[in-house]
Amino acid sequence: MHQPATEARPSIYYTYEVFKPWLPSQHPEQPRHRVAIAGSGPAGMVTALELARHGVPSVVLTSELQFSQGSRAICFTRRSMEILQQVGVADRMTEGGLPWRFGNSFYRGQRVFRMEAPHDPDDRFFPIINVQQQFMEEYLHDACKANPLIDFRWGNKVNAVVQKDGFAEVEVDTPEGPCTLETDWLIAADGGRSGIRSAMNLQMEGASYEGFFVIADIEIDLPFPTERLAYFDPEWNPGNTILMHREPNGIWRVDYQLPSGETPEEALRPESLKARIDAQLAMIGHAGTPWKMDWSSVYSARTLTLPDFVHGSVIFTGDAAHLLPIFGVRGANTAFQDAQSLGWHLACVVKGLAGPSLLKNHSTERVGAAREIITEAGKSTRFMAPPSAGFRLLRDAVLSLSLTQDFVRPLYHWRTSRPHEYTHSKLNSQDDDNALFKAGPAHGAPPQNVRLGDDDFLLDHLGGGFDLLYFTDAQALPAALMHVIEAARTQGMPIQVIAVGATQTVQGADQTLPDADGHLRQRYGVPGQGAAYLLRPDQHICARWLTLDATRLQSALCTALPQ
Template sequence: MHFPAAMPRNSLYYTYEVFPYFHSAMDVITDTTTVTIVGAGPIGMTTALALAEHGVQVILISAERQLSEGSRALVYTKRSMEILQAVGAAESIMSKALPWTHGNSIYKGKTVFRMASPTSEHDQFAPLNNLQQNFLEDFLLKKIQQNPDIEIRWGNKVVATQQENNIVTLTIDTPEGQYLHKSNWVIAADGGRSPIREGMKLRMQGASYEGRFVIADIRIKLDYPTERLAFFSPDWNPGNTILMHREPDDIWRFDYQLDPSVSPEEALKPENLSKAVNDQLKMIGMDHLEWEMDWSTVYSARALTLDNYVHNRIMFVGDAAHLLPIFGVRGANTGFQDALDLSWKLAAVIQGWASEKLLESYTFDRVGAAREIIAEAGKSTRFMAPPTKGFHLLRNAVLSLSLEHEFVRPLYHWRTSRPHAYTHSPLNSQCDDNALMNETTENGALFPNYKTGDQYLYDHITGHFSLIIFTEETQLDAVLINEVNGLKKRGIPLKTIAFAMKGQNVQGADQILPISIIDANERYFAGNGTIYLVRPDHHINGRWLQYRENIFINTFDQFLNSSQGVAV
């Protein structure tokens, strides 16, 4: 029988709650439209909330009876916050999180490179935001507890999985024994050591690096701004790297590379953790301050992905689908993008306005994203933690030259996680004007957010397809309106948004937002009559210089009604 910890975890800053476990004396068979999500970490919770936003009922299963321990996925990008805003949790998260924009690379006491993340007046969130994972999960859980479409079952460990036709049977272990749970749809969000993935004997592709790293969360009052501090080859840890991040409630995260001769067990001994922290504090002249250890762990840098995220009725998200190095804040931030992409596609299938073949595009889009990220992460990891003597030699040369020479300093750039552009997505329109328009807003790219007054565009285009029409006219074309209404009758969630370039009222639009002619031209490369079709996850699906009859019907038919399910 499965006995998850029933005593609250210890923490200097967070009060853990132990939740009652769920047990069934008989087999549980879910409704055919209910989705079972295994894993109640940030990605599982976000996927549950995203599906519920589409009206899909969810059962969320957690092997534990309390939230996760420690800071773990600490840094959340602007894109992640936009996704968390889409599921209704961003406001509460940002009430606690610490936003920041700058990262510093320090060598021999000198800041040799200072990276500034770009910002815009139209950004709804800061480029980067620090919050311990337990706090993040707490805010997500509170949102889940308010949602009648989500049921969470604590203390349930999946120990076996079987698929037969369209039914997935999960064998679930609890403190009172096992029961069977049958569902038409299962999402594996059960982490880097995914029992579902291992039970299905699925293997990841990519690279594991030799470097191991310690994360140590300490409570200390340090008068530093909320910025990333990266110390290269410090005297107390030569040849290696240490990162420092501020967290809420006077918690600081020390993240440092281990010498290959030191085992994880040795590194986590209290006396060795204390020595490392004290040595770092001494190096920055803060060894006179008192501090307390809150939590620590060891991890290895890996860059791996499954080659397929959809296996009949079992789908993989987050670390269950891919493992990415933390350099450049890629792990959870990539998982949030999985959650948003999968949720609208699975909802479309369950609600019947798309065929099951649409789910193939989830693999196509997100595996492509993972492979792009792995290529970028490899560059960062090889600099932060050189895997060979050759890479050590190269990094040492950069470190030495950077003290005096400006031209090498950009090599410190840590290639922050960015949203993937689905440039080659099979869903992109093949009957539009994409080739004639500016490549900045090409098909597959994120449609840029826009602030008008106290409103943000993303709050109006989340969770449905958006037909965004730039116009100086006072009324939409009647043929266009009829075409849109026909698609709505087919069950496709579609909303027309008029960007009024003269601030005028526009009859026939579901939503009207004012935009200046200058912003339309410079931000969206749009003139009077330009149209964008945007997916429910904010990515561009198609774009046209001017409306032509049946262009939207043809685009939707391309991937909803073709015999192949998705266009290739």
């Protein structure tokens, strides 16, 4: 019998609510579900909200009765905020978060590198915003709770999964004993220590690094801006690295690497934590500044992924599918992209708009994304925590040279998480004009946001299905194009047409966006009338044309959503 903790977790800055468990005795026997999601972290809840956005109900099963403890994921990228905007929580993230765009690297008391993330007037969101994970989970949970398509079940732990012919039988343990749930699809979003992955004997591919890092959330008043601070080879922790981030509510996050041979248990002793944090504060000129510990933990840097995310009726996502080091804010940010992709792919399968083979495309694309991130993250990890004497020798040479030589300083760059581009996706059109464009987002790229007014951006108008951006100043869409679009809609394909450039409403378009100064056309590399972009439900580009005709639109739609 599963007995989750019922005592609220301690925290200086966050008041935990203990939710009531879902008990089988209080609910009648239910039919087979379309989708069940094991796990209520960032990946699980965003997947549920994405599925609901596409009209697909789901059941969310979480073993705990409260949100996660500690800051955990705190840095969220611009693309993550764009995804969270789609599921309705970006405003709350912005209200309580700390935006930033600069990162600093220090060595021997000298700042040797300053990273500046790009930000221009066309961006609604800053490159990165800091929000503790408990708040983010609260915002996502409130959105789930308000959605009638999401059945959220606290205190329900998945114990076992048996795959049947076309569905999964899930054994769920609750505070009053086990029960069985049947679901067409089970999404394993149960984290880095995924019990479902272990039970299915699935092995990840990649590397684990020997070094351990302590995470410590402390309450302290420091006069530094919201910027990333990285300290290399400090006197109090020779050869190792320390990171610092300002968090909301008067909290600072300190991450420091453990000396070789020290165990996590030794590192988390109160006297050890105090000595290390006091030493770091002294090094930055704030010895004796009072502070309080809120939460601490230990993690190791790992770059691992499953080679396939889809196994029968079970689909892995987030940390259950891959393990990525935090350097470059990759964990939760990658999980959001996983969830956004999985949401629309699975929704199309559940609704009968495509066969299960469409999920192979989701797996191929997201495994490719994980491997790209692993390549980038591996470079950062080897610099932050050299895994061998050779890597340490190289890193130390860079540190030494950076005091006087500008050319080595960019090697400090932490390769911030960026959205994957599905350049070689099978869903991309093969007979469009992608290669002829001189600007604008190309095949597989996420969209370029564009400011349309004081508080009006292009991405505010996209989402919910496929989007066709058609650039015209005519009074109506061509009849031949409308015939193809209506035929696609008749077959169930969700597609919205947005006319760009006209000053008046364009007949046949769902929306008309004026572009008097041509700025949107310039950002998308559109030279004239009749050009178009086709965006998938996750907003990635799958086709673009300098001149669109009905035949090529029909071909692109069939490619983007194969029957």
